[in-house]
Amino acid sequence: MKSNFSLLFYIRKQKNYKGGAMPIYIRITVNGRRADLSTGREREPAKWNSKAGRAIGTRQETKSLNNYLDSLQSKVREAHQTLIDTHQPITTENLTNQFTGKTQQSRYLMQLFLEHNAKVKALIGNGFEANTLKGYNTSEKHLTSYLKENYGKSDIEINQLDYAFIAGFEFYLKTTCKISGVSAAKYIKHLKKIVNYCLANGWLKQNPFINYKSTVKAKERTYLTQEELDMIANKKFSIERLSQVRDIFVFSCYTGLSYADVKKLKRFEISNGIDGESWIFTSRQKTDTSSRIPLLPAASAILHRYEDHPECQVKDIVLPVLSNQKMNSYLKEIADLSVIHKHLTFHLARHTFATTVTLSNGVPIESVSKMLGHTNIKTTQHYAKILDLKVSKDMAQLKQKYAVI
Secondary structure (H helix, E strand, O other): OOOOEEEEEEEOOOOOOOOOOEEEEEEEEEOOEEEEEEEEEEEOHHHEEOOOOEEOOOOHHHHHHHHHHHHHHHHHHHHHHHHHHOOOOOOHHHHHHHHHOOOOOOOEHHHHHHHHHHHHHHOEOOOEOHHHHHHHHHHHHHHHHHHHHHHOOOOOEHHHOOHHHHHHHHHHHHHOOOOOHHHHHHHHHHHHHHHHHHHHOOOOOOOOOOOOOOOOOOOOOOOOOHHHHHHHHHOOOOOHHHHHHHHHHHHHHOOOOOHHHHHHOEHHHEEEOOOOOEEEEEEOOOOOOEEEEEOOHHHHHHHHHOOOOHHHHHHOEOOOOOOHHHHHHHHHHHHHHOOOOOOOOOHHHHHHHHHHHHHHHOOOHHHHHHHHOOOOHHHHHHHHHOOHHHHHHHHHHHHHHHHHO
16 A cells, blocks of 8 residues: 655744753654654754754754754664565554664564464364474474573574574584484574564564575485395295285385375275376375376285275275384384395385386486475485486497497
8 A cells, every 4th residue: 555654853842932942853744644753852943944854054063963863864764664675554653663663572583483383283284294393393492402502591582593593503403412414404494494484574684594504415315226126025924914014115116105195095096097097196195295196017916915905995095004113113124034235114115116116217207206296396306316327328328329420
């Protein structure tokens, strides 16, 4: 909404005035509504130009007074611009509060962090997962400990955040808390989210992260080669629970579904796709993004194997998935019995799908990203970086070209 804004300086005659200097006031007017504030200065009426709103004279004291009034005028205009930049209503009250500093309410980092975590807790199941809240709570605990140890206080005003605070927090996480660089980067990211929230609300005038750059390198993702995947898939187990866990793990290797997504996968989410073949039509629990995956023969065979499983029939699910803790525990046994010398976890199946099953076989990265349900293709590109086999094949074609020359 457009507003009419003006200001002027004037001298005000007080009651029982008997002569001499009179106080100088500044009048702020917005859309016909005005507010009068004292400047804390005085001037004799004979030495005041009411039209110009300035003192008359050539002496140094007159120049100093006029310079002071000029500075007040600039501050009012800055306050007006701040209201515009922060999308606040331009009213007489807002403008005078901004000018006098009454709007500068003290806001504290940990208080904002706790408020943020309370909102995340309220949204669990509706955009957030319990593990996400767990991570934010851990960040809050680390920040609280850092403040007590390095600043001797339990909270800090957000306008006191600077590069030294952020760099110091990272150093504290890596040394005192013995946290890896990757985990430390996650907690720093949580802090940055709070800072960005403050910047968006106009509570911070300068971004304390402006000169900060994380030096952590992304952890190389482990995955199974096709030979290792075949060894696990073809291994005969005498214990039923190991066979069951192996089947579900291999199913994830050929679909790219995470543990949470395999566990919640319903039978109705398996249906014919555009090509008439069986597809998975689901959404990722973590990001709520859609994921459409054509079923490979190995994955289809596993689904058929469990069609009559009692738990699957009762719950209308496709596979009888155990708890994540039990799955990972049994996968260690499976790795030992299959002579696989890698730390086998369920999430490694998702990495295997992205690398060995799809990208290594020439599936375009855009298609892989869509099947994995990634919201940003940069996430998928991390897998492409570690495919030496793909690089070897690409360079082999280039070698053939130069060999002809």
